[in-house]
Structure formats: structure tokens, C-alpha cells
Amino acid sequence: MNRAVMNSGVMDYDRELVYTMDEALTMVGFGKFQALVLAYAGLGSMADAMELMILSFIGPSVRSEWGLSSRQESLITTVVFAGMLIGSYASGLISDNYGRRMGLLSIAAATSIFAVLSAFSPNYISLIIFRMVVGVGLGGGPVYSSWFLEFVPVRNRGVWMVVFATFSTIGTIFEASLAWIVMPRLGWRWLLALSSVPCLAAFILYFFTEESPRYLYAKGSIADAQHVLKKMATINETQLPSGVLVSDQISELDEELTTPEGTSLLSTIKNKNSSPKRGIFSFFTLLSSSLIKTTLLLWIVYLTNSFLYYGVVLMTSEFSSSQSKCGALVLHSKQPTDTSLYRNVFITSFAELPGLILSAILVDKVGRKISMVLMYSFGFISLLPLMFHQNELLTTSLLFGARMCFIGNFKIAGIYCPEIYPTSVRTTGAGVAAAVGKIGGMICPLVAVELVSGCHRMAAIASFEVVMVLSAICVLLFKVETKGMELHDTGCA
Numbered sequence: 001m002n003r004a005v006m007n008s009g010v011m012d013y014d015r016e017l018v019y020t021m022d023e024a025l026t027m028v029g030f031g032k033f034q035a036l037v038l039a040y041a042g043l044g045s046m047a048d049a050m051e052l053m054i055l056s057f058i059g060p061s062v063r064s065e066w067g068l069s070s071r072q073e074s075l076i077t078t079v080v081f082a083g084m085l086i087g088s089y090a091s092g093l094i095s096d097n098y099g100r101r102m103g104l105l106s107i108a109a110a111t112s113i114f115a116v117l118s119a120f121s122p123n124y125i126s127l128i129i130f131r132m133v134v135g136v137g138l139g140g141g142p143v144y145s146s147w148f149l150e151f152v153p154v155r156n157r158g159v160w161m162v163v164f165a166t167f168s169t170i171g172t173i174f175e176a177s178l179a180w181i182v183m184p185r186l187g188w189r190w191l192l193a194l195s196s197v198p199c200l201a202a203f204i205l206y207f208f209t210e211e212s213p214r215y216l217y218a219k220g221s222i223a224d225a226q227h228v229l230k231k232m233a234t235i236n237e238t239q240l241p242s243g244v245l246v247s248d249q250i251s252e253l254d255e256e257l258t259t260p261e262g263t264s265l266l267s268t269i270k271n272k273n274s275s276p277k278r279g280i281f282s283f284f285t286l287l288s289s290s291l292i293k294t295t296l297l298l299w300i301v302y303l304t305n306s307f308l309y310y311g312v313v314l315m316t317s318e319f320s321s322s323q324s325k326c327g328a329l330v331l332h333s334k335q336p337t338d339t340s341l342y343r344n345v346f347i348t349s350f351a352e353l354p355g356l357i358l359s360a361i362l363v364d365k366v367g368r369k370i371s372m373v374l375m376y377s378f379g380f381i382s383l384l385p386l387m388f389h390q391n392e393l394l395t396t397s398l399l400f401g402a403r404m405c406f407i408g409n410f411k412i413a414g415i416y417c418p419e420i421y422p423t424s425v426r427t428t429g430a431g432v433a434a435a436v437g438k439i440g441g442m443i444c445p446l447v448a449v450e451l452v453s454g455c456h457r458m459a460a461i462a463s464f465e466v467v468m469v470l471s472a473i474c475v476l477l478f479k480v481e482t483k484g485m486e487l488h489d490t491g492c493a
Contacts, residue, residue, distance in 0.1 A: 005053055017243030021214055024229050024240055025153045030160065031236030034151050038160070040205055041148040042167035044107065047198035048141045049171030050178075051115060051134055054195050055080060057179040061188040067125055079128050080135035081442055085435050092431025096424065096457050100150070100212045103427060108203040110137030115196035118187045131255050137199075139438075142430035144417045150214040150426075151232070158415055158483065165391035166412035168351040171198070176349050214439040217245065218423040256424050262442050272414020286432060295422055295429065297474045299415050299436040301372075304471035306440030308379065309406040311447060311464060316399050353403035367483040368416040369475055376472040379405035380465055387461040419482040 019027075055077045063073040087110070095103030114133040121127035140299060152160050175195060182191045213232075216225035226245050233240050286295045362371040382401035391400065414430075421429035450458035 002031045017241075018246040019241035019243050020246060021217055021225075024156055024213075024245065027241050027471070028153070028229065028232045028236055028238050030153055031238065033232040033235040034160075036235075037148055037151050037210075038164060040202070040209060041144040043198060043205070044104070044144045044202045045141065045164065046165040046171035047111060047202055048138050048144075049193050050175040050198060051111060052080070053139055053172050053175035054179070054191065055348060057183055057191065058188040061183065062124075062127070065188075068124065072124065076131060078442070079132040080138070081438050083132040083135020083137075084139035084438050087136035088122035088142065088438065089139075089428075090136070090431075091140030091143050092428035095140075095146065095427035095431075095444045096416035098213050100143065100147040100427070101206075101209055103140060104147065105206055107143060107340055108199070108206050109138050110134065112196065112199035112203040115199045117191065119192035119196065140431070142414070142418070142434045143427050145414055146427045147212055148416075148432055150212040150423070151417050154485070157419075158368070159360050161415040162363055162411060165359070165414065166353075166356050169349070169356060169407070172352065173349045190201070213425050244327065284420075286429055290352030291421070291425075294478065294480075295433075297477055298413075298417055298420070298429070298473045299435045301432045301471055302417070302437035303440040304467050304474075305406065305410045305413055306437040307444045307447075307467055308440075308464060308471075309403070309410050309440045311444035312383075312399060312402050312406055314444060315460070316403070322421045327414065331422040331452075349398045351403040352407040355367060355406075355408035356411060357406040358404070363412055363415065364483060368412055368419075369478055369481050371412050372416075372475045373472050375405045375409040375412065376468045376475075379409070380468050383461055383464055383468075389457075416478075416482055419485070420478075420480060461480075 012465065059076055062068065062076065087107075088120040091103050091106060094106055111134055114130045114137070118127060118130040121130055145161065149157070149161060172258045178190055178194060182194060209226070210228055210231065213228040213378055216222075216228065222245055226240075229240055229245070285291065359371065359375075362374065366374070379402050380400050382405060386395065386398055417433050418426050418430045447460050447463045451457070451463070
């Protein structure tokens with residue numbers, strides 16, 4: 001819907017039609033242009049998921065070939081998460097201060113180049129270095145979601161973000177399939193090389209991407225933002241609203257109709273939406289009085305989600321171990337080097353598909369907050385019976401259900417986080433939250449592996465239940481429900 005803004009002169013008024021970013025995106029609609037954006041962002045997300053999933057397979061083979069200790073083998077995984085801690089923060093700063101495309105380029109370059117180099121590692125030290133740099137690139141995953149989010153109209157935005165999230169699950173399943181085929185026949189180097197193909201594709205296709213119009217507007221580049229919007233409308237075979245692009249904060253502008261003579265309204269808008277703060281100041285903005293509560297709650301939710309998701313994956317392996325000394329019933333009895341490892345990982349990865357479908361149904365129906373609370377509740381119920389030994393079928397079903405809930409919550413939080421932050425710090429906020437989440441991934445082995453293998457099954461499950469309750473409380477403390485809400489370019493949602 002167009003609005004009219006009046007600039008007052010001495011004795012006359014000039015009436016001009018204007019429209020906001022969200023009105024433009026609504027008119028443009030979700031069409032061919034957004035489908036192309038989704039395809040590229042999805043490819044990047046799928047490539048990231050594959051590079052993470054590969055950690056489940058190469059460790060034992062590398063250890064056997066190079067005679068590594070168990071600590072050296074585990075370090076191959078640890079350095080990737082350490083790199084992700086760095087990359088999550090760095091990519092957010094780059095994207096908020098130098099553009100979403102610059103963030104995409106840094107991710108694509110780091111992952112593609114060093115993923116390929118990993119396959120040709122001459123020794124253990126070089127493999128560690130290459131995989132850590134790959135981890136830096138993987139840490140930029142939130143840039144893909146933030147970039148895609150800023151092209152999507154408000155209506156059904158949650159559903160489209162869940163559709164985007166399915167690409168990471170596709171990557172997980174595809175990597176498990178690839179490992180099942182490649183590892184027993186060709187070995188870990190070929191798996192690394194073939195798994196890097198999506199990363200290389202993302203790097204090549206980067207040169208066809210467009211900058212986010214919302215980011216351009218937040219930087220004050222009104223003409224560039226309108227140019228991208230016109231291109232979107234042309235490809236979608238739709239039209240932009242009539243008039244000039246103005247701030248979403250139209251109510252504030254309506255109070256300033258008495259702009260001094262000769263002063264351009266668009267200049268005023270541009271000044272009000274100053275360019276994002278540089279460097280470390282973007283981080284401090286997250287801790288400002290208007291954002292600190294949201295930021296801290298998001299950090300807890302991201303940390304607990306990583307703890308729960310990666311924890312249940314590790315627990316599945318522990319419960320499946322034929323070497324259990326605690327009298328647990330097992331899911332399978334073959335050695336982990338057998339092809340059954342790849343088959344079982346492949347099967348359990350499918351738990352993520354119904355989790356994403358359930359998320360897509362809930363996220364725009366009942367809202368982000370209630371969806372997350374429901375997922376925690378279902379996850380709590382799924383894990384509770386596992387405090388005691390169950391038969392094989394029930395154990396498998398309960399773990400399947402828990403993983404379904406945790407991946408769903410992981411993705412809903414990934415939608416909520418970039419929605420709640422203003423454009424000026426959106427990818428920094430999402431990146432830092434993702435970085436904090438990696439700490440949960442590092443902690444979870446202490447519970448999911450050490451406690452279970454040490455015959456403290458009840459304590460392990462109880463720890464997971466407590467974490468779920470804590471995270472659900474944090475979700476309820478969020479002030480804002482972003483369902484159907486327009487994205488904010490300035491200020492706090």
C-alpha cells in the first residue's frame with residue numbers, strides 16, 4: 001500500500017508516492033528470483049552440512065593409515081569446531097560491514113579451496129591446518145540464511161526458511177550415502193575430494209549472486225536497493241509499487257513533515273539509517289541496552305540446541321555399541337569399521353526430515369516461540385524412557401523422535417534469530433549466536449559419551465532433560481514473536 005509524504009515549503013506542498021522495503025517485497029512476491037536465491041543459499045548450506053558430516057567417517061581411517069593416537073584422531077574434529085568459532089563471528093562482521101556478498105565470498109573461498117587441499121594432505125599436521133580453515137568457512141553458515149531471509153516476503157517467510165533448512169538435511173543424508181559407497185572402496189582421500197564438489201560449485205556460482213536490497217538500503221544505497229528490487233520484479237514478472245523507496249519507520253517520518261526548506265527527505269532518511277558500525281562495535285551493539293536481553297537468551301538457546309542435537313547423535317552411537325559394559329541392549333553388534341556404520345548413520349539421518357516437516361507446519365501456524373516450546377516438550381517425552389534400558393525397537397524409535405525434535409528446534413531458532421535482529425547487525429548477531437552454539441557441541445561429548453560409556457545412563461538422560469527445560473524457559477522469556485512481523489532495518493525488534 002503506497003503512502004503519501006508531504007514536504008512543506010513556504011506556501012506550497014509537493015505530494016509524492018512512496019513505499020517501504022517490505023511493501024516492495026510483498027508486491028514482488030516469491031517467484032523465480034527467490035527460487036534462484038534459495039538454490040544458491042541451499043547449495044551452500046548443503047555443502048556445509050556435508051563437510052561437517054564427513055567428520056563422522058574419516059577419523060578412524062586416518063588414524064589407521066598414519067598410526068595416530070585417539071587424542072590425535074579427536075583433534076581432527078576439535079579443530080573444525082575451533083575454526084567455526086572464529087568463522088561464525090568473523091563472517092558476521094564481514095557481512096554486516098562490507099555486504100552479504102562479501103560474506104558469501106569469504107565462506108565459499110575458505111571452504112572450497114581448503115576442502116580440496118585436505119584431500120591431498122601429505123601429513124597429519126597439514127590435515128589439521130586445512131580442516132581448521134575449512135571450519136572457519138563453515139562458521140559462516142548463518143550468512144546464507146540471513147542473505148536468503150532478506151529476499152523473502154513476510155507472508156509464509158517461516159515456511160520458506162524451513163524449506164531452506166532442508167538443504168542441510170539433504171547434505172547430511174547425501175554425505176552418509178557417499179561415505180557408504182566411497183569409503184570401503186576408495187578411502188578417505190576420495191571422500192574428501194568428492195565431498196568438496198558442492199563447495200567448489202558454490203564458489204563458482206557466487207559471481208552470479210546479487211547483494212541483499214535490505215542491506216543496501218540499511219547502508220543508505222537507496223538507488224542500488226531499488227535497482228535490485230526492479231531486477232527481482234522483472235524476473236518474477238511482477239511490478240514494484242509506484243513511487244520512491246523509503247524507510248520502514250514511516251511513522252517516524254510522518255512526524256517530520258516540516259523538514260527545512262531545501263532539505264531532501266531522502267537525505268534525512270539516509271542519515272537516520274547510518275551505515276553499520278565497523279568492526280568490534282557491531283559486537284558491542286548486540287550488548288546494548290535494547291538488545292542485551294535478547295542476545296543473552298539467544299546465546300543460551302543456541303548453546304543448548306547444539307548440546308542436544310549433537311548429543312543425541314553421539315548417544316545413538318553409544319547406545320548402539322556392542323562393547324557396552326553396562327548391560328544395555330544394543331542396536332547393532334558389528335564393529336564401527338564395518339559398512340554397517342555408514343548404513344546406520346544413513347538411516348538415523350532420516351529423522352531430520354519429519355522434524356523439518358513438523359517445523360514447517362508449526363512455525364507460521366502457532367509462531368516461533370510456541371513451536372520451539374512444543375519441540376522441547378516432545379523431545380523431553382522422547383528421551384525420558386531412555387533413563388532405563390529399553391528394547392532395541394523402542395530405543396531406536398525414541399532416539400529417532402528425539403533427533404527429529406532437536407533438528408526442528410535447531411532450524412526454528414535459526415529462523416527466529418535473524419528475524420529478531422535489525423539489518424545493521426543481523427548477520428553479526430546470527431554469527432555470534434552460532435559461535436556460542438559451537439561451545440555446546442564441544443561440551444556434549446562429556447555427557448553423551450563419557451557418562452553413557454561410564455554406565456551413568458540415568459545421569460546422562462537427566463542432564464539432557466534439565467537442559468531442555470532451561471532452554472524452553474529462555475524461549476518463553478523472549479519479548480517478541482516474529483511470526484508475520486516485518487523485518488527491522490534499525491533499532492530493536
